[in-house]
C-alpha cells in the first residue's frame with residue numbers, strides 16, 4: 001500500500017500507510033455494513049514485504065500468498081445493494097485474471113448468500129484495467145460522473161459507475177429480503193393496516 005503505482009487509483013494514496021493504519025482500517029470494516037476479505041493464491045509463494053501480521057492471514061500464510069484485498073461494502077440492507085472495491089498488491093500478477101475472479105466470487109457470495117439485489121463499482125476512467133475486470137465479471141457501465149477525482153496537480157478524471165443486477169447473473173432470481181428488513185416492512189404494513197381500520 002506504499003507503492004504509488006498500486007495506489008494511483010485508490011483513495012488510500014492520500015494518507016501515509018503503515019501496518020498500524022492498515023490494521024485499524026481492516027478492524028473498522030465490520031459486518032453488517034462490510035465484508036472485507038483477503039485475496040489468497042493457493043500453493044504459490046511470492047514475497048511482498050508485508051505479510052504475516054494481519055490476523056486474517058495467519059491460518060494460511062505457510063501455503064498461500066496474500067495477493068490483495070476485496071471489500072463488499074458499504075452494504076445498504078434496506079435497498080439490497082453494495083459496492084465492491086479491490087486491490088491486487090503484487091503488480092507482476094496484474095492482468096492474469098485474479099481481479100476478475102475475486103470480483104466474481106464476491107459477486108456470487110453477495111447474491112447467493114447475502115441475497116443482495118445489486119452491486120456497484122466506481123472506477124477512475126484513468127484505470128481501464130479495473131473497468132475491464134468488472135465488465136468481465138458481468139458489470140455494465142451505468143454512467144459517468146464527470147471530472148470526479150483529483151489525479152494530479154489540477155488534473156481530474158471521470159468516474160465510471162458500473163452495476164450488476166442479481167437477475168442478470170441468475171435468470172431465475174427471485175426477490176428476497178434480509179430478515180431485519182423483512183421484519184421492518186412487516187411492522188410498517190401492520191401500522192398502515194391499523195391506521196386504515198381506525199379511519
Ligand SMILES: CC(C)(COP(=O)(O)OP(=O)(O)OC[C@H]1O[C@@H](n2cnc3c(N)ncnc32)[C@H](O)[C@@H]1OP(=O)(O)O)[C@@H](O)C(=O)NCCC(=O)NCCS
Nearest residue numbers: 009086087088094095096097098099100128129130132133
Ligand atoms: C484493477 C485491478 C484490481 C485489476 O486486477 P487484475 O488481476 O489485473 O485484473 P484482470 O487480470 O482480471 O483483468 C484486467 C483486464 O484489464 C485489461 N487491461 C489491463 N490494462 C489495461 C489498459 N491499460 N487498457 C485496457 N485494458 C487493460 C487486461 O488486459 C485484462 O483484460 P483481458 O483479460 O481482457 O485481457 C488491479 O490492477 C489492481 O489491484 N490495481 C491497483 C488497485 C486498483 O486500481 N483497484 C481498483 C479500484 S476500483
